[in-house]
Amino acid sequence: MSQSDECHTGGCLCGAVRFQAQGEPVNIRACHCRLCQLTMGAPFFARALFSQADVEVSGPISEHNSSDALSRVFCSKCGSTLFAKRANGTFMGIALTAFDERNLFEPTEHIWITEKVNWLKLDDGLPQYPEKAPE
């Protein structure tokens, strides 16, 4: 099995929702924007981006549109937010902490630093972008 065929599994708090993501992420970022803070109930959303076509999801999920471009996907039973899915059908972010191996992926940059909470001090040396990352 080549690395690109590797499957990465994970799920929600109660176990009702499970997913598997195929291959390697397009990018891995920590997003500090206000919408991510509110939907995650956490200071930031650390996520790995995959093509939606490479991710299989099973179990009871619900979605909420946090903007026209993005919906937040969570377990209907326990409420864990697992994904941020682009409405255009291309990519979806998967919460790093939702993977069974939670240290499998590490963010390589911080985005939306202008909205970061003041008490969080970043000293990991990673690039920090005021808003979205330059593509």
Ligand SMILES: [Zn+2]
């Ligand atoms: Zn659940």
